[in-house]
Structure formats: C-alpha cells, structure tokens
Amino acid sequence: MDGDTIRRTFLEFFEQRGHRVVPSSSLIPTAPGLLLTNAGMNQFVPYLLGTERPPYLRAATAQKVFRTPDIDLVGHDARHLTFFEMLGNFSFGDYFKEDAIRYAHELVTKELGIDHDRLWVTVFESDADAEAIWLDGVGLPPDRLVRRGKFDSDGESLNFWWMHAAGPCGPCSEIYVDRGPAYGPDGGPDVDEERFLEIWNLVFMQDECDEHAEVVRELPRKNIDTGSSLERVAVVLQDVASAFDTDLLRPLVASAEELTERVYGRQERDDVSLRIIAEHARATTFLIADGVLPSNEGRGYVLRRMLRRLVTHARRLGVAVDVMPSLVATVIERFHGAYPELAANQAFIHQVATSEEEGFARTYRQGMGVFEEEVAKAKASGSKRLSGEAAFRLHDTFGFQEQLTLELAREQGLEVDADGFARLMQEQRERARRARKRGEGAGDLGEVAAEGGPTEFLGYERLDADAHIVGLLRDGAREDSAGEGDRVLLALDRTPFYAEGGGQVGDAGTIRTATGLVQVTDTRLGPGGTIVHEGVVTAGEVRAGDEAGASVDPARREATTRSHTATHVLHHTLRQTLGEHARQAGSLVAPGRVRFDFTHYESVPRDALEEIEAIANRRLADDQPVRAYETTLEFARSQGAMALFGEKYGDLVRVVEIGDYSIELCGGTHVHRTGEVALLRVASESSIGSGFRRIEALTGPDALAHVNVERRLLEEVTEALGAGDPQTAPERARQALARIKQLESELGAIRRTARTQEVERFAASAQDVAGVRLAVARMPGGADELREVATALRKRLEPEGAVVLGAAADGKALLVAACTAALVARGVTAPNLIAEAAATVGGKGGGRTPDLAFAGGSRADALDAALAGIPARLLGLLGG
Numbered sequence: 001m002d003g004d005t006i007r008r009t010f011l012e013f014f015e016q017r018g019h020r021v022v023p024s025s026s027l028i029p030t031a032p033g034l035l036l037t038n039a040g041m042n043q044f045v046p047y048l049l050g051t052e053r054p055p056y057l058r059a060a061t062a063q064k065v066f067r068t069p070d071i072d073l074v075g076h077d078a079r080h081l082t083f084f085e086m087l088g089n090f091s092f093g094d095y096f097k098e099d100a101i102r103y104a105h106e107l108v109t110k111e112l113g114i115d116h117d118r119l120w121v122t123v124f125e126s127d128a129d130a131e132a133i134w135l136d137g138v139g140l141p142p143d144r145l146v147r148r149g150k151f152d153s154d155g156e157s158l159n160f161w162w163m164h165a166a167g168p169c170g171p172c173s174e175i176y177v178d179r180g181p182a183y184g185p186d187g188g189p190d191v192d193e194e195r196f197l198e199i200w201n202l203v204f205m206q207d208e209c210d211e212h213a214e215v216v217r218e219l220p221r222k223n224i225d226t227g228s229s230l231e232r233v234a235v236v237l238q239d240v241a242s243a244f245d246t247d248l249l250r251p252l253v254a255s256a257e258e259l260t261e262r263v264y265g266r267q268e269r270d271d272v273s274l275r276i277i278a279e280h281a282r283a284t285t286f287l288i289a290d291g292v293l294p295s296n297e298g299r300g301y302v303l304r305r306m307l308r309r310l311v312t313h314a315r316r317l318g319v320a321v322d323v324m325p326s327l328v329a330t331v332i333e334r335f336h337g338a339y340p341e342l343a344a345n346q347a348f349i350h351q352v353a354t355s356e357e358e359g360f361a362r363t364y365r366q367g368m369g370v371f372e373e374e375v376a377k378a379k380a381s382g383s384k385r386l387s388g389e390a391a392f393r394l395h396d397t398f399g400f401q402e403q404l405t406l407e408l409a410r411e412q413g414l415e416v417d418a419d420g421f422a423r424l425m426q427e428q429r430e431r432a433r434r435a436r437k438r439g440e441g442a443g444d445l446g447e448v449a450a451e452g453g454p455t456e457f458l459g460y461e462r463l464d465a466d467a468h469i470v471g472l473l474r475d476g477a478r479e480d481s482a483g484e485g486d487r488v489l490l491a492l493d494r495t496p497f498y499a500e501g502g503g504q505v506g507d508a509g510t511i512r513t514a515t516g517l518v519q520v521t522d523t524r525l526g527p528g529g530t531i532v533h534e535g536v537v538t539a540g541e542v543r544a545g546d547e548a549g550a551s552v553d554p555a556r557r558e559a560t561t562r563s564h565t566a567t568h569v570l571h572h573t574l575r576q577t578l579g580e581h582a583r584q585a586g587s588l589v590a591p592g593r594v595r596f597d598f599t600h601y602e603s604v605p606r607d608a609l610e611e612i613e614a615i616a617n618r619r620l621a622d623d624q625p626v627r628a629y630e631t632t633l634e635f636a637r638s639q640g641a642m643a644l645f646g647e648k649y650g651d652l653v654r655v656v657e658i659g660d661y662s663i664e665l666c667g668g669t670h671v672h673r674t675g676e677v678a679l680l681r682v683a684s685e686s687s688i689g690s691g692f693r694r695i696e697a698l699t700g701p702d703a704l705a706h707v708n709v710e711r712r713l714l715e716e717v718t719e720a721l722g723a724g725d726p727q728t729a730p731e732r733a734r735q736a737l738a739r740i741k742q743l744e745s746e747l748g749a750i751r752r753t754a755r756t757q758e759v760e761r762f763a764a765s766a767q768d769v770a771g772v773r774l775a776v777a778r779m780p781g782g783a784d785e786l787r788e789v790a791t792a793l794r795k796r797l798e799p800e801g802a803v804v805l806g807a808a809a810d811g812k813a814l815l816v817a818a819c820t821a822a823l824v825a826r827g828v829t830a831p832n833l834i835a836e837a838a839a840t841v842g843g844k845g846g847g848r849t850p851d852l853a854f855a856g857g858s859r860a861d862a863l864d865a866a867l868a869g870i871p872a873r874l875l876g877l878l879g880g
C-alpha cells in the first residue's frame, strides 16, 4: 500500500464513522507554548480543554508535524525524522476508550491488513479499563500486553502523553507491530523498538497539565486524541528497513543520489548525507510553504539551520551547483496532491529556498576562510587541536555542523576540542531554554481563560461596551483585585478592544469600574480565545467580577484602521505593478504607520515606487466601499481571496473586500470607504534579506505631517544654500558642489607643489649612514600625507636609501618608514627600522610590508627623541 493510499484509507475509515475530515493546520502553531506544530491535536486544544465549543464532536486529520529534540542527530540513523505526517482521530467528549481501541484495532487489522498476531500493545500501568478492552474486548493475548509507567528514567514520556507544553494530556496506549526476526531479537517493545515498531498512540485525554507535565485539573469532558505516523505505517506495510525506503521519502533520496552522484546503501558516510539532504529538503519545503522564513531566532532559525545543514552535506559530497531548486521541485511533485499549499506557493517556496541557499553559499565560503585561519593559527602555535571556541563559532556563525568541522580538521591532521564545543553548545541551549520559558507557558492566564472561555469581540461595530471582569492577573499571578499603580492583565467576558493580530497592533484605551480605572496600553490574544488587556491601574481598585465600561482610544484605533485598509490597497498595487510574486511576507499595521514586507528579488526603483504610490492613492481617492463578512473558507478561496500565512482556518473565515479589486482573508479592522484613508505616503523602501523588501509608509494625517516635515527640510536647505526659491535649490546645490570640487583640485595642486618642494628639501638633507642615504624629518600631516611624501622621497634616495617621517597631532605621534628595494634586499626592512622609535613614542610598530611601515603611539612629546635614534638603529641593522 503506498503512502497516499494509507492516508486516504485512514481518513475514509473515520469519515465513514462520523468523523469530520479536517485539513492539516499550519506548522506555525495556533496553540501557545509551542515552537512548531508537534501533534495532530494542536489545532484542537481549545476543544479539548473545553474553552471553545467544537463545531463537530469527531474529527480526523493527516497533520503536518515537526518534532525535534535535536536536529543534529537526524540523518545519523534511519529512525529519526524532523517532519512527518501524523494521522489522527479525535473525539471531543464523544466516544472514549472503548471505541477508540476498537476503531484502531479494526483499521489496523481489517483495512491495513496487519495480522492480529503481529500486534503488541502497551497501556498505562493503572489503566485497568484499557487493559480489559484490549484483552477481553479485542482478544489480545495477555503476553503481548505491556504495562508501563508515566516516564522512563530519563524523564521521557512512556504511557502518558502531553504536548510538551501546558495543555491537555492523559494516559495512553500504544500499538506496536512485530516486523520479524530480521529486524531484531524477540521479546516485545521492552526488548527492541526497532523490531517492534510503534505505529499508533491512543491518548485518553482526560486531564490538563502545566508546562512541567504536572496534572493541574481534570478536564470537563473526556476526549480521544490519537497519533499514527504515516511513515511508520508505510515502513510496516511496504516491509522496508526505514522511512527512507518508503514511497514517501524514497523519491527524495533518489533526488539526492542524482545530485551527489552517490548510491544510497553503499557507504554509511554517504548514507548519512543522503538522508539529511532528503529529510531536510522535505521539512524545509513544508516549513516555507507555511510561511516560515529563514531567520536567526525561533522557528526561522530551525529552518535556517536545516537548510544550511542540507547544503553543507551536499557540498561535502562535491556538489557545486545549487541543490534547493531540484529538491524543492521533487518535494512539491511528491506531496502537492495531499497538501495543495505546496503547489499554491510554489514560486514563493522556490524563491525563499534558493535565495537562502545562495546566501549560505557565500557564508560557507567565508566559514571555510575562517576555518583555514584557525587551522593556520593552531599549527603555528604547535597545537594539534582546534579550539572549542573556533568550532562553536563555525557552528553558530557559519552553520558548520560539528561533524563537518571534525572531518575538515581531520583532513588537516588536527582534532577538535569536543568538550569545549559541547560546553558552549550546552550554554547556548540553556540560554534558549530560559528564553522560551520566559516567553511561554500559559499558567494563571490559562486558568482564567479556561474559566472565562473565549472573549466575545465587539470591536468591529463599536468602541465602547459594558462588560464583566472575568479574571485579573497582577505581575503574572492571578489575584482577586488590584490597586493603584499595579500592572495588570485583565480578561473581560466581552470587549471592543482589538487584540494584536494579522499585523495590526492591539488597541489601547480605558476600563472603568465603579471603584477604579485601568489605562490599557496594549491588547493581545491569550490562550483559549481570551482577549487580554494589558495596563496599569491609575486610580482606585478593580476586582474580578466587577462590572466594567471598556472604551477603546478612538483616535488611535481610527489611525490604525486607516493603516489597515491602506495596507490591503498597497498589497494589491504591488502585485499589480511588480508582478504576482510580490506577496506579503509580514506587516505591521500601526496608528498612522505601515510596515509592509513582501517577496521581491531586487530594489524597487524610484520611478516605480512613485508610480506605486500614485496608483495606491488613486485607488484610495476612488472611495470604493470596504466590505467585511464571514463566510466559508471554500467560498472565500473560490472568490480568489488571498490567504495569509500562519492563520488558523476554522470553518468560517472573515473576508475583507475592497471595491472589485482586492479580496483578502483578514481579521483586522477597516474603514468603510477607502476615501477615509485620505493619503498614503511611502517613506522608504529597503532590503530585509535576499528576496525580501520592506516598504514603510504613513497614512492619513500622519502622511500629511510627513509631507510637512519634508517641506520644512526643503525650505531649510533652500535657505542654507541662499537659493531664495526651492525650485532653484537643486541647481544651486549642484553648482556649490562643482565649485567645491574645483577648489579641492586647485588646493590639491598647490599641496602637491609644496610637497615636491618638501621632498626636495628632505632629500637634500639626507645623511649618509654606512653608504645608505637616510632622510629623517618631522612634518605636519596625517598618515596619507606622510606615506605620499615617504614614497616619493624613497625614489629620490635610490638605490640604497631609507626614510623615516614623524608627525604629531592631538598629543599622538605618527611614524612612517620606507626603504628602497635594494636596502630591503640587504635585510633592512621598514618595520624593523621604526620598531625602536615606535616603542619610544609608547606604541607598537604596525609593519605592513618590508618596504613601508606605519607606527603610532600616545606620546607626541617623545617624537624628537624617537627620530633622533633612527641613524643609530639603521647602523645597527646594517651590522655596523
């Protein structure tokens, strides 16, 4: 059975049993506390916790997931994958253990045709119910049932499943298949998890835990969450050694073979690289398709590291051309049927992957340069090892994996300080872990959300509303009340405040109760659909349960709203002017201000930018209506709505349409007619990494203010130039610059004459030191002038001559020495000649080449003494 058939069989099986087949959610998670989507259940967290009412009670998905405790290990065996497809069925308070187990058993044995006699099962040690269902209900022999605890000795989950973040959790039961003696010893999963391969995990989701896997409460309803790796099922059904030999990954391995001209399965060292190329090509393509962009932090960093790791391995196998284009094409070809977003974003994925690869190729060359320097340093100091710092720097700055540095070093007969490297890596991991901890974990906020449920948002229609405070946090901890001066997070049952999202900033304003007042400075989305108001109590006291009047700052909101509509118009105009590839890659929609990032491979010329600004403003002046409505995702797509990345699509989506030209999925606030925006003024256009551009613009009255600032500047420049009229200012400026140039050239000529005379004078005063002509003098000037005179003078002192010039400025001394070639041939070099003098002025000789050297020191007062010692020094160097 091929991978596509397994996926289809699974989904159809559950669809026939009353499950809604829901599309995979994005790899960018909707659940808080996660870096990347790590389980099928992520998109259903609010349903499982009971904070949102599910629109269906049974669901089934093929979910894109990403799991990686340590990316660097992937590829070294054939077992680990970062990205994989997880098949799952879910019950939100509907069926529980009995049906979950029966369904799984039926699907595995009847539909997938895996023999009942090959199955092994684990259950949570105290889960007598699950055990009874497996033994009595399904007829599993007791000797193939294994009881396990919550965690193993390393703290890894055994028969307890949680998200590795705060959220729903519960005991679980895993299904294993015996692949036969060819794969390992007998005895069940406790003996060998290669031969006994886990294919399915059934989680009885009945509790909620915190970010340390401590259960904090029982869930209101009992749920089912299951996860089955499609790749592993394929391994069993296709009876192959690993996922890399299944029809899911084999085409990618073939692509890697073709690029590298190696054959998979011949040499372990090549196999590691081929697996890394194949696996990472798939993972990176899916990440980009979901809108993850390479960066130096968070999920962007995961993507960047994997891409670099992949490219490095390709280079190590001798590939000189870019590999991403053909790899991305293979991934899209293989998976676009099941994941249409791959084909829909094809051009975008290619562009991001290729430009990152090109950028890295440069970094790689630089890294090799640094590596060579480090090798030279180690060898020069007689060391046989490369320092841990060097290996870490190569890893961190240039993306060189430890393995690569090890191999490169070995070729140079060096080893690497692995302990030092490991220590630095560990420190970095600690830093990252602390950073994650600070930013995430729902904690008390989660509790408030769970009790209050999702907040009703009223802010599309109005800016004021009466509501109740359902919970409040002071300094991050849940409290019953807060007093003047306290920083608080407030949740209301309903609110007109817009929570930051879709690029639009959160609202500010006030929340007033009978006894107190809160100035809200920001609003954002909390767990479970809560809207969280962040602010300070500025008067009296506020209490949980209070009635409250919530008022959004209208001026700030209106200015933001204008910006949001302007952003859609700008987006449309960019695509129309630059081409369809100019897609939104990120945005900031703020009061009177817009930052818009988009995909484009070169800078936008000034003329084009002016045209874009003009077209966008014409569109605004057309005063077309802006309509926002909710509809199904399918309908919105059929209308050509542009979906943005990373949004979670429920069944209903919000569509914003402008006139008949722009239609986007968007949850933001918008003006009613485009004329309300009044003005869009582009302030700048710049690069934010290869393939990405950023436009910053101002809107409404802020755009006008910006124009006024520019006018003021022009007036000041006009006045400074004495132009009288701004019209003539540019011409005036050009004339003034031309005049400065002319004067500079005249001045240069005068200086040159003076210098020639100086050279003559110094040459005439040269002394004879054992047959060598030596000129020593002080002169005014900087390094350039001294060098110029010194080199001219040197010519005049041929064949055997030397020059030392000194200058003092701002209490510092500067020395320049020059020697003729014939003198250098006798072993007298310029750095040597001024070494002593340099020490006298309290500095160091900065020798550059044997015939020219500079030195600087902090003691200008010792300059004369330094110069006075030169003849003796020369004599000494000549061996006299």
Ligand code: GLY
Residues within 6 Å of the ligand: 038, 039, 040, 041, 161, 201, 203, 225, 226, 227, 228
């Ligand atoms: N959520 C179940 C699993 O990932 O195994």
